[in-house]
Amino acid sequence: MYTVPKLKSYTTAALDKAVETLRAALEQEWKAVKNESEWKAFRDRWMARKNGILTEVNDLWLKAAPKDAKRAVGQRVNEIKKQVEDSVHRAESLYKDAAGTRVALDAVDITLPGIRRPLGAEHPVIKTVHEIVSVFRNLGYSVQEGPVIETDYYNFEALNFPPNHPARDTQDTLFIAGQESKPQRERLLLRTHTSPVQIRTVEKMKPPIRIVIPGTVHRNDPPDASHSPMFHQIEGLAVDTNITFRDLKGTLDHAMKALFGSSARTSFRPSFFPFTEPSAEMMVSCFICGGTGKRGSEPCRPCKQTGWIEILGCGMVDPNVYGFVDYDPKKVSGFAFGMGADRIAILKYGVDDIQLFFNGDVRFLEQFG
Ligand code: PHE
Numbered sequence: 001m002y003t004v005p006k007l008k009s010y011t012t013a014a015l016d017k018a019v020e021t022l023r024a025a026l027e028q029e030w031k032a033v034k035n036e037s038e039w040k041a042f043r044d045r046w047m048a049r050k051n052g053i054l055t056e057v058n059d060l061w062l063k064a065a066p067k068d069a070k071r072a073v074g075q076r077v078n079e080i081k082k083q084v085e086d087s088v089h090r091a092e093s094l095y096k097d098a099a100g101t102r103v104a105l106d107a108v109d110i111t112l113p114g115i116r117r118p119l120g121a122e123h124p125v126i127k128t129v130h131e132i133v134s135v136f137r138n139l140g141y142s143v144q145e146g147p148v149i150e151t152d153y154y155n156f157e158a159l160n161f162p163p164n165h166p167a168r169d170t171q172d173t174l175f176i177a178g179q180e181s182k183p184q185r186e187r188l189l190l191r192t193h194t195s196p197v198q199i200r201t202v203e204k205m206k207p208p209i210r211i212v213i214p215g216t217v218h219r220n221d222p223p224d225a226s227h228s229p230m231f232h233q234i235e236g237l238a239v240d241t242n243i244t245f246r247d248l249k250g251t252l253d254h255a256m257k258a259l260f261g262s263s264a265r266t267s268f269r270p271s272f273f274p275f276t277e278p279s280a281e282m283m284v285s286c287f288i289c290g291g292t293g294k295r296g297s298e299p300c301r302p303c304k305q306t307g308w309i310e311i312l313g314c315g316m317v318d319p320n321v322y323g324f325v326d327y328d329p330k331k332v333s334g335f336a337f338g339m340g341a342d343r344i345a346i347l348k349y350g351v352d353d354i355q356l357f358f359n360g361d362v363r364f365l366e367q368f369g
Helices: 012-031 036-047 053-063 067-106 124-137 166-171 196-204 245-260 319-325 341-349 362-368
Strands: 149-151 188-190 209-218 230-240 266-273 276-285 308-317 333-340
Touching (some): 012 036, 053 067, 124 209, 124 362, 196 209, 196 230, 245 276, 308 341
Antiparallel strands (some): 266 276
C-alpha cells in the first residue's frame, strides 16, 4: 500500500520520481473501486483533511521544501490535487456505471426475442370430455359438477343401493379412513361414479332437468392397460313429463353419431343398476372396423372381433330414486346414463394403455397438441 515518503532531495529528477510513484498508486487504486463503500474508503484515503494522502503530500513535500524549491513543489502538488480529485470522480462513475450495467442486465430488454414457452395441449381425456359435453350442450343440456369426496348417502343410499346390498360390491369403493364412528350414510368415500351428482342436482332443481356431469371418479382397481384407480365419467340426466325409453335411445343414438360419425349405430342390451329400471348397456358399432370385426385380414382388437363396443350404462330413473328427492314419480319420468371418457378417448385415439394418459410423459401428451 502506497505511503507518502519524505523527500530527501528536491531535484527535478527526484520530484519526478516521487510524483511518478504516487500517480502509479493513484491509478491502480481508483480503477479497483467496485462499490460505494470502497469508493468512500478510496476518497478518504486520498482526500481526508486529517491524514489524507493529499494532506501528507502538502505537509511532507511542500511545507518541508526549502525556499527555492517551493515553487516547483507547489506546482506539482497542485497538479496532484487535481489528479486525485479527478480520480475520485472517475472511480465514482466507474462503480456506478458497473452497477448500472448490472441493473440493465437484470431488467427486461424489450428488444430481445423473448423466451417462448412451449404451448400446452389439451389433455386427450379432457378433450374427449369437452367434445362429449358439447354434444349434449347442443341438445340443451347444462353442466353440473359435484364433490369427488362423497358421502355414502349420495354415492349409494340415495341411488337406491341399500346398506349391505351386493350391488355395492361391484363398485370397488375406496373409503376414507377413520369414519367408523359416523352413521353409515355420513361416512366419506371417493365417489365411484358421477351418479351422486344426479341426486345433488335434483335436490336443488325442479323438472324439467337436462344435465351432464363430467368428473373424476375412483375405484379400487389395480392399474393395468385398461384400468386406472382414477378415471373420468360423464353422467347425463333428463327428467321431465312423459320421458320414455325412446327418448333415451334417440338421444344416445344421436350423441354417438355426433361423436363418432353418422355411420355409427347403437345397440342396447339389458343390464342392472339399482337406480335405473329398466337398465341397459349401450353398445356402439366399432368405429375402428366399422362393425365388421376385422381390419383387413387382421382381427379387430378394440371390439374383440364382435363389431360392437360397450360404451355406457343407462336406464330409466328408478321411481325409488324420486322418493329420495321429493319428486312425484307419477308425474315425472326420466333417463340417466353414464359413460367412461377415458375408454372413449382410448378408442378414439387408438391408445393401447390407459396408463399413458396419467403418467405425464410429455412425449405422449404433445402428440395431441
Ligand atoms: N353410474 C353407473 C356406473 O358407474 C353408470 C350409469 C349411470 C348407469 C347412469 C345408469 C345410469 O357404472
